[in-house]
Amino acid sequence: MSEVYDVIIIGGGAGGLSAGVYCARGKMKTLVLESSSNTGGQCAKTSELENYPGIVESTGPGLMNMFRAHCDKFGVEFQRAQVTGLALDSDGFHKRVTTRDGQTLMAKSVIIGTGANPRVLGIKGEREFTAKGxxxxxxxxxxxxxxxxxxxxxxxxxxxxxxxxxxxxxxxxxxxxxxxxxxxxxxxxxxxxxxxxxxxxxxxxxxxxxxxxxxxxxxxxxxxxxxxxxxxxxxxxxxxFVGTVPMTDFLKDTIELSKGGYIVVDDKQETSMPGVFAAGDVCDKFLRQVVTAAGDGAVAAVAADRYVQEEEHWSESVLDAEKDVLVAFWSPVDPKSLELMPHLEALAADKGLRLVTMDTYKSRNIADRYEVSQIPTVIRFSQGEPASRLEAPAADQLEKLV
Structure with missing residues (x-):
């Protein structure tokens, strides 16, 4: 496998650059792909900017230069490339990002920040006087x-x-x-x-x-x-005010889009493809501003980091384990889960098995992958595959797992 990034960020606007700062500061190996010669997105085309909190007065390019410098400080890599495709690899974890020049880049997570452009009618003088009236x-x-x-x-x-x-x-x-x-x-x-x-x-x-x-x-x-x-x-x-056009053509039939072509995300900025997040104007959202794009980028970055950590922990402790593993999908606020846990710990100790706990709220992707709909659910994994399973079991039923 070629070099694998912890995260590839597609788009170097406010959302993408904000995500870059958070990812790289969190020690993720981070690559930003930008199709333009300069980073900054739409904000970099704004002559004056007065509504970004803490920046009393600036130009759009000036603010985006600060965003870029912040990324550079933490070691974000940048590459100019036009992304043409995104796909989940056969292992269900890694993502393949393809570019117009024939590259295939691998990443554990992806953040999409390609933005949306105002719909241009092509009226004579429209482009010439953009930002000049x-x-x-x-x-x-x-x-x-x-x-x-x-x-x-x-x-x-x-x-x-x-x-x-x-x-x-x-x-x-x-x-x-x-x-x-x-x-x-x-x-x-x-x-x-x-x-x-x-x-x-x-x-x-x-x-x-x-x-x-x-x-x-x-x-x-x-x-x-x-x-x-x-x-x-x-x-x-x-x-x-004749609408905007989201830059999502390369995502058709890949992740869920709204009727207008915007990316549908949850409260963690995650898309319908696990480990793929979105930030900024490309999202289906209420307000499209630099400050909201920056916030989206921060959320997406932290969520991507936790996703990668969770998946790597799962692979190391369960899928690649040499011995059988008991996995308890539970919630620390669920009474049945709390009641069952001491019995599970005793069973694991008695049988010489490792016990791994998965909070279904924090680890929803993995829970969904194994169709966990009830808690607690306990699955015994052998050589990385489910071997036996009990849903909401009583303590005296646990022996059935082994």
């Missing part, structure tokens, strides 16, 4: 437009809710809507809030044909979809 995040950039006039593109829940939020800062919001007058794609509550807000007005049956400006945005060209007429509208900024 074109924004995709009201929470990030609203205060930069205080007392100014802005255009919002979109009419779904996000567009309407963010427009209402923006009115706390800006002078006016004009929403450009594809539909007939009075028709929005948002839910009724969001619509009522928007229609009742004096700072919000609507340009119906229209789309933005071009975003204009010199060094910064100073206006847009609006096209009426019914008449074809194009009019000029002055503005100081354009917020695009």
């Amino acid at each position: 074109v924004s995709y995040c009201a929470t990030c950039d609203a205060d930069f437009y205080e007392d100014l006039d802005i255009i919002v593109v979109g009419s779904g829940n996000t567009a309407v809710e963010e427009s209402v939020f923006l009115t706390k800062f800006v002078n006016s919001v004009r929403m450009v809507v594809l539909h007939d007058e009075g028709v929005l794609d948002a839910d009724r509550t969001a619509q009522e809030q928007a229609f009742a807000n004096d700072k919000i007005s609507f340009i119906w049956n229209s789309c933005v044909d071009e975003i204009c400006g010199d060094e910064l945005v100073n206006g847009v060209k609006i096209k009426n979809l019914k008449t074809g007429e194009i009019t000029d509208e002055a503005c100081d900024g354009v917020f695009m």
Whole structure:
């Protein structure tokens, strides 16, 4: 087998770099794979950043450079690569990560932090003025437009809710809507809030044909979809709320994704594939911000570390054991488990067997692997395979195991 990493982190944005710090500081052999020439993800494309706690004022690239330096301090390895596939190895533990250039990398755990990109409509001027008057995040950039006039593109829940939020800062919001007058794609509550807000007005049956400006945005060209007429509208900024696109194409048919293509995770950031975790904007979540991505990365890293330790302990103490082993799947807060444990210890001592205890809450992956649904459940392993099993046994039944 080629070199095996304790963890491979796919993506070098805020979530991936945060995970890198925690993993490497925890003495895990850590590799970050990043498809771009620079790390930092979407945050590295943000000109100003004022809402990361403890960092009163910074640029996105500046903050991400600090994240990267923190990774370097603890010895995180970085490699530029486009990941094309992820699979569980035949041993059920190791993961195979394949890249576009033909590499196959092996890891005991994987953290996915590939992020999500704002959906780009391709409007003339959109890319040129990104971060120069074109924004995709009201929470990030609203205060930069205080007392100014802005255009919002979109009419779904996000567009309407963010427009209402923006009115706390800006002078006016004009929403450009594809539909007939009075028709929005948002839910009724969001619509009522928007229609009742004096700072919000609507340009119906229209789309933005071009975003204009010199060094910064100073206006847009609006096209009426019914008449074809194009009019000029002055503005100081354009917020695009037409959805995001998660970077999960390489994961289709591999792990569970939401309808929108985001990764479904649990409270430990674990995906449907054991030992594979996700962090940041690629997750199916409520808020996508640098600070939440960093938090996800920390959780995923600690969970990955514990997963690897647990699996290695299981292999060493049970699967590779020369003698038979009794494994008790239990809970330290379950009365039946506590009552049975002294009898199990006595049986193991009498028969010269090793007793291994597995807390089913902490070791859910292993419990599920052996279809443990009741506690306590005791399984005797011989040469790494289950040889006998008792579910919720009484003390006088334990002899049946041996």
